[in-house]
Amino acid sequence: MKATTKQVLTGAAWLAILLAMIGGVMLWQHQVRKAKPLTTVTVTSTERIPMVLLLDSHLTHNQKQQLITNIQHTSASQSMVTATITTTGAVTFKGQLLNSDNRPYLQVQLPTAVNAEQQAQLIKRVLTLAQQHFEFQRFNLVGYGTGGLSATNYVEHTTTRLTPQHLILIATPFNGTSQQNNHRHKTTPVTAKSQTTTLAKLITHRQSINPKLQVLIIAEKVVKAKQSLPLQSALAGQSVFKPVVKSYRQKILRSWRTQSDLLDNRQIGNAIQSFTD
DSSP states (O other): OHHHHHHHHHHHHHHHHHHHHHHHHHHHHHHHHHOOOOOOOOOOOOOOOOEEEEOOTTSOHHHHHHHHHHHSTTSOOOOEEEEEEOTTOOEEEESOOOTTOSSOEEEEEOOSSOOHHHHHHHHHHHHHHHHHHHTOSOOEEEEETHHHHHHHHHHTTSOSTTOOSEEEEESOOTTOSOTTTSOSSOOSOOOGGGOOHHHHHHHHTGGGSOTTOEEEEEEEEESSSOOSSOHHHHTTTHHHHTTTOSEEEEEEEEESSOTHHHHTOTHHHHHHHHHHO
């Protein structure tokens, strides 16, 4: 009798365990059916980070517009403001920004009759006033042609607060345009004996560049046509930035005509967007 009772109790215990397991499985299945699928959430920054443009003074209005169009072709439409500064430091802003402009464009027009150090001070003044007027802190800086030289000189003479987050230099004649001092298609640094005074001076002052600055140099390699700006000169900025900054890149775009072909190259916009994102 005792053995029978023991068997009954043992069987009941196993039955209880089995029922508990079945109940647990059913509860889990019920919760799985109720669970909602995960949704990917993309957070877009609403912080205003303008793209400041220092363009070659020899470009025509149409060439400037062509370049700007290709720079911004990959992004949503953003407003453009032009800042003009005189030798005395008087700044005029032309254009307005919308509240929705989080990546607007600020084109800076500098006077021509000033030296490199004066240019740097004038750019600092424009940016200081622009930060107050258009309410932004961080910005990116794009230089084209001789505007790239002005931008390079600027980052060597500015403060930490007024240092751009990204610096993009396009078709910049760091070592001039002479075929004697530069090789048309070489990508190696310019030797010391072939450096122009401008390049040597930029190299001398490179230690004052903020190492957190992120730099992209875009150069053009012309195929089956005359290379007006030697590739080695356009990439000579590597001697200025590579030893100093933690993030340095260079990109060579191919074209089949002349330097003006680079102005119409939509790869510029792609390169800039992937670099600044």
